[in-house]
Amino acid sequence: MAFNSIVGNVDKYFTPFYRLNKQGEFEYEKQLHYSPELNLVPQILANSGRDLLCFARDMLDRGFREINLNIGCPFPMVANRHLGSGLLPYPNELNGMLEAYFSKDLPVQLSVKMRLGWKESSDIKAIMQVLKRFPISELILHPRTGVQKYKGTPDWEKFGEVVGCWDGPIVGNGDIMTNEDIQDKQREFDTVKGWMIGRGLLINPLLLSDQDSSCDELLTTIRKIHDCFIENLKMFGYSDPQILNHLKCFWEYPSKNIDGGARIYKKLRKTGKLDDYGSVLDSFI
Numbered sequence: 001m002a003f004n005s006i007v008g009n010v011d012k013y014f015t016p017f018y019r020l021n022k023q024g025e026f027e028y029e030k031q032l033h034y035s036p037e038l039n040l041v042p043q044i045l046a047n048s049g050r051d052l053l054c055f056a057r058d059m060l061d062r063g064f065r066e067i068n069l070n071i072g073c074p075f076p077m078v079a080n081r082h083l084g085s086g087l088l089p090y091p092n093e094l095n096g097m098l099e100a101y102f103s104k105d106l107p108v109q110l111s112v113k114m115r116l117g118w119k120e121s122s123d124i125k126a127i128m129q130v131l132k133r134f135p136i137s138e139l140i141l142h143p144r145t146g147v148q149k150y151k152g153t154p155d156w157e158k159f160g161e162v163v164g165c166w167d168g169p170i171v172g173n174g175d176i177m178t179n180e181d182i183q184d185k186q187r188e189f190d191t192v193k194g195w196m197i198g199r200g201l202l203i204n205p206l207l208l209s210d211q212d213s214s215c216d217e218l219l220t221t222i223r224k225i226h227d228c229f230i231e232n233l234k235m236f237g238y239s240d241p242q243i244l245n246h247l248k249c250f251w252e253y254p255s256k257n258i259d260g261g262a263r264i265y266k267k268l269r270k271t272g273k274l275d276d277y278g279s280v281l282d283s284f285i
């Protein structure tokens, strides 16, 4: 929300994934509703048709017409439960979930965000055979395995193979850090519908602007996003300690693009109260 208010120029946003809590329920922010100003797609981490359907119905009630299934999350605590990229070695489980979902014919499109596999990129072969059986509205592929996390480089050759065998809309994701990266990738894969950007936009929120931006412009923009983010967190009803936690996470990526950023990030992380955090931040930025 904060990024969209201050910078924008992005076609589509995705929520962080929702998953069942320990009580077996989904918990949503009360502000989670579709709005035409923010093309937001709610994402779910699931491995059962029942959970996927329950989430889709909840999102339908909130005005959404697309949900996104995450079968790419690489964290072992997630993957060990056959969730995220941990589902990729189990095509039959994916098949069962999708059969259950599409048997209900809900007016909620299902897109998929995935990696190439869990341990082996060869997982993708059987997974693609399953996905092709269903009307998946969009496929977003980050061409690394789960165990790779962010190590090494994305396997763009494998990505090309998937693009070649998928008839529907496909989006690429991985290590896009500059505007030129997008142009290069689009030239290489001209049938690809778009590019999802994660860390690149967190590090440089002005990545998509046409002109080179100065350090001052960048810093001012980051600060504006930050201040808007705080307002949103307050509006969402978060407590001060929760807000502080979110703000500390906020700086992980932008601090990489600021002179002395590592030092600032370290100092901010050490603060224990929101007031102290504000003073430390004001002394730097």
Ligand SMILES: Cc1cc2nc3c(=O)[nH]c(=O)nc-3n(C[C@H](O)[C@H](O)[C@H](O)COP(=O)(O)O)c2cc1C
Binding pocket: 015, 016, 017, 043, 070, 072, 073, 113, 142, 173, 174, 175, 176, 196, 197, 198, 199, 200
């Ligand atoms: C802080 C952070 C949180 C993320 N949370 C999610 C998430 O909830 N769902 C998801 O599909 N991907 C998530 N990702 C992964 C990104 O969507 C993306 O696939 C990954 O960062 C690779 O793209 P990039 O090289 O452009 O960053 C997250 C990444 C980061 C850095």
